[in-house]
Amino acid sequence: MGNVMGRMAWLVIGLMVTFWAGSAQAEPKAPPYWASIAADEARMRVGPSLDYPSNWVYRRRDLPVKVVQVLGNWRKIEDPDGTQGWMHVRLLSATETAVVSAVAADLRKGRGGDETLLYRAAQGVVGKVSDCSAGWCLFNVGGKQGYVQASSLWGAVR
Numbered sequence: 489m490g491n492v493m494g495r496m497a498w499l500v501i502g503l504m505v506t507f508w509a510g511s512a513q514a515e516p517k518a519p520p521y522w523a524s525i526a527a528d529e530a531r532m533r534v535g536p537s538l539d540y541p542s543n544w545v546y547r548r549r550d551l552p553v554k555v556v557q558v559l560g561n562w563r564k565i566e567d568p569d570g571t572q573g574w575m576h577v578r579l580l581s582a583t584e585t586a587v588v589s590a591v592a593a594d595l596r597k598g599r600g601g602d603e604t605l606l607y608r609a610a611q612g613v614v615g616k617v618s619d620c621s622a623g624w625c626l627f628n629v630g631g632k633q634g635y636v637q638a639s640s641l642w643g644a645v646r
Contacts, residue, residue: 517555517558518558519555519556519557519558519564520554520555520556521554521555522552522553522554522555522584522585522643522644523552523553523554523555523563523565523580523581523582524549524550524551524552524553524580524581524582524583524584524585524643524644525546525548525549525550525551525553525579525580525581526549526578526579526580526581526583527549527579528547528549529545529546529547530545530546530575530579530580531544531545531546531575531579532544532545532546532565532567532571532573532574532575533573533574533575534573534574535574536559536560536562536564536574537562537574538576540574543573544567544571544573546567548614550581550583550585550614550615550616551567551568551585551587551614552568552584552585552586552587552614552642552643552644553565553566553567553575553580554566555580556572559574561576561577561578562574562575562576562577563575563576563577563580565580568587568589568642568643583616584616584617584618584643584644585614585615585616585617585643585644586614586615586617586625586627586641586642586643586644586645587612587613587614587641587642587643588609588610588611588612588613588614588636588640588641589611589640589641589642590611590639590640590641591610591611592608592609592610592611593608593609593613593627593636593637593640593641594607594608594634594636594637595607595608595609595627595629595632595633595634595635595636596634596635596636597634597635598635599621599622599623599624599635600624600635601637603635606632606634607629607632607634609627609629609636613629614629615627615628615629615630615633616628617641617643617644617645620638620645620646623637623638623639624636624637624638625638625641625645627641
């Protein structure tokens with residue numbers, strides 16, 4: 489009987505260690521860094537806790553935000569208009585996105601103003617960005633993509 493109890497104790501300890509190791513999260517990036525809103529509705533709060541009131545509700549999945557401060561599971565973010573507040577990390581994604589900040593942005597077949605014009609995106613359009621170099625980024629809006637001047641975008645452009 490004692491041998492069975494000893495094995496059960498080790499099993500419980502093993503499960504606890506496995507649970508603890510599996511629930512540990514990677515350290516967050518050092519701010520500032522880019523993120524995007526991962527939820528259909530995300531509340532920005534005036535402080536880093538559910539005890540603080542919401543000062544803004546975002547209903548725009550993939551909207552880029554800049555993380556400017558990290559406190560536990562809370563991130564102080566800045567939106568494209570410069571508004572800052574706190575959002576829980578589960579409402580954010582590492583997906584690199586940008587929003588058209590210019591009046592319009594031309595999506596071209598390649599990098600350069602002389603490349604074939606494929607689409608035009610209006611101010612406020614949000615898309616995923618990748619392949620940024622030489623002042624141009626590949627900008628994907630719902631499957632329609634082309635190269636856009638990085639200066640026409642606000643978000644994860646380098």
